[in-house]
Amino acid sequence: MATPMESLALATDSDDVVFLMVPFPAQSHLNQLLRLSHLIRSRGFPVHYAATAVHCRQAKLRHENDTLLLNTSGITFHELPTPPFNSPPPSEPYSFVKFPQHLWPSFEASLNLRQPVAALLRELSSSSSVDTTTTRTRRLVVIHDYMMSYVVQDVASVPNAESYSFDCGSTFCNFSLTCQFSGKPFPVAQLEPEAIPTLDNCTIPEFTKLFVIQTQFNHLSHGKLFNTCRPIEVPYLDLLADAAVDNNNNNKQWAIAPTPLLPAVTANHHPTLEWLDKQPPRSVIYVSFGSLTTMSQQQVNELALGLEESKQRFLWVLRDADRVDIFNAESTILQLPEGFEERVKGLGKVTRDWAPQLGILRHPSVGGFMSHCGWNSCLESLTMGVPLATWPMHSDQPYNALLITHILKVGVPVIGWGERDELVTSSAIKKSIESLMASSDEGHAVRTRAEELSKVIKQSAEDNDNELDSFLAYAAR
Numbered sequence: 001m002a003t004p005m006e007s008l009a010l011a012t013d014s015d016d017v018v019f020l021m022v023p024f025p026a027q028s029h030l031n032q033l034l035r036l037s038h039l040i041r042s043r044g045f046p047v048h049y050a051a052t053a054v055h056c057r058q059a060k061l062r063h064e065n066d067t068l069l070l071n072t073s074g075i076t077f078h079e080l081p082t083p084p085f086n087s088p089p090p091s092e093p094y095s096f097v098k099f100p101q102h103l104w105p106s107f108e109a110s111l112n113l114r115q116p117v118a119a120l121l122r123e124l125s126s127s128s129s130v131d132t133t134t135t136r137t138r139r140l141v142v143i144h145d146y147m148m149s150y151v152v153q154d155v156a157s158v159p160n161a162e163s164y165s166f167d168c169g170s171t172f173c174n175f176s177l178t179c180q181f182s183g184k185p186f187p188v189a190q191l192e193p194e195a196i197p198t199l200d201n202c203t204i205p206e207f208t209k210l211f212v213i214q215t216q217f218n219h220l221s222h223g224k225l226f227n228t229c230r231p232i233e234v235p236y237l238d239l240l241a242d243a244a245v246d247n248n249n250n251n252k253q254w255a256i257a258p259t260p261l262l263p264a265v266t267a268n269h270h271p272t273l274e275w276l277d278k279q280p281p282r283s284v285i286y287v288s289f290g291s292l293t294t295m296s297q298q299q300v301n302e303l304a305l306g307l308e309e310s311k312q313r314f315l316w317v318l319r320d321a322d323r324v325d326i327f328n329a330e331s332t333i334l335q336l337p338e339g340f341e342e343r344v345k346g347l348g349k350v351t352r353d354w355a356p357q358l359g360i361l362r363h364p365s366v367g368g369f370m371s372h373c374g375w376n377s378c379l380e381s382l383t384m385g386v387p388l389a390t391w392p393m394h395s396d397q398p399y400n401a402l403l404i405t406h407i408l409k410v411g412v413p414v415i416g417w418g419e420r421d422e423l424v425t426s427s428a429i430k431k432s433i434e435s436l437m438a439s440s441d442e443g444h445a446v447r448t449r450a451e452e453l454s455k456v457i458k459q460s461a462e463d464n465d466n467e468l469d470s471f472l473a474y475a476a477r
Helices: 004-011 027-042 053-061 066-071 101-126 153-157 171-182 205-215 230-246 271-276 297-310 357-361 375-383 397-407 426-437 441-462 467-475
Strands: 017-022 047-052 076-080 127-130 133-136 139-145 161-167 223-226 253-255 284-288 313-317 348-351 366-371 388-390 411-413
Touching (some): 017 027, 017 101, 027 047, 027 053, 027 139, 027 161, 027 375, 047 101, 053 076, 076 101, 101 139, 101 205, 153 161, 161 467, 171 230, 171 397, 223 467, 230 441, 253 467, 271 313, 271 348, 271 357, 284 357, 297 313, 297 426, 357 366, 366 375, 366 426, 375 397, 411 426, 426 441
Parallel strands (some): 017 047, 017 139, 139 161, 223 253, 284 313, 313 348, 388 411
Antiparallel strands (some): 127 133
């Protein structure tokens, strides 16, 4: 019997299997499916990427892995038409849920992409142009963000098409939500009720309704791709597979990360990397809260003071949350306490630009990561062996933080989810930095576990029989 690699080699001899990627319009989701697009294209398959014009442009602009971009030309981008929607500035984060409500118009508008995607499905299922030649499509493989299940539902009416959902979040979060909907106990014991994440306290009601809409089309998926790897989350992958069997759903699954993280980043040596070159090994804590986090000015001041009082070297990416259209909006310039940058000169660096996170996390000077715990950030940090100080804000982040601190034990909390409505003080920030970075028993244990887990993850990714190739061999069967 042929191995997945042998089957894949046979499959890539022709261009009659075509892939269509349909991402959800948020930065981390756009980025993950573009990374996967490049990897699939590098295996020889034609790949199409479909999103609105502004989100296609955003995905390409922020795709930091130049090696993949240079070596895998041939991805076709489709700019889908959608009705105009508002692009308001980020709202002040004083509400009960710190979900980025200003992006809701874009999320809601994504439902209007069903008809354009259906038309694209019909077009691509008939023929595909590759390198000036036209071939008959034997199979159209649609990989869509889980939150776009409604949009791609017409794949069921295309005889030679199959769809696979792609879950950008952690499998632990996925399983936790499954428990919530089925009435089973939350999978982390010994938590106070107010410390348990739920859809109600992690998102806004509108997004919860959108999530529920997507679940109605689960049965149309031919299988599931998870943005994780088995050494991190095998218990939850197995539990989800069992739950799928119990619910008579398709239980084919592939955990395809961290393969997209491994090729070296060659982005024109960014100023942040040049600064890191001058720092001692494992001496810097990287501080970044992703593209969808808004902090009050008071919270920015407390964070600045906590970093200063810790006396720890730091690299802080200080940016306001993205708007829907990042090309047609002015970002709010968050102010630092008077004299702060002068006082920490030589000890810390603040950047307000988009930073190459993978390059930063793999840099030998970085020894810790203070993060909002978006799953992309968690996975990148774990792959590079960098422990985390967890500060979740909304969505899947509280679940991911519990996985990091309570289950994998490769991080320390800045705050627990039960304190989400409180101002995080400089003293709490200072304490978490010292716990993670100082030569204490706790810090040593966390750093050691992070380094050991990184080795296991990388070994898993280097296995020739990895799950991405297994999936591609199946999809091209």
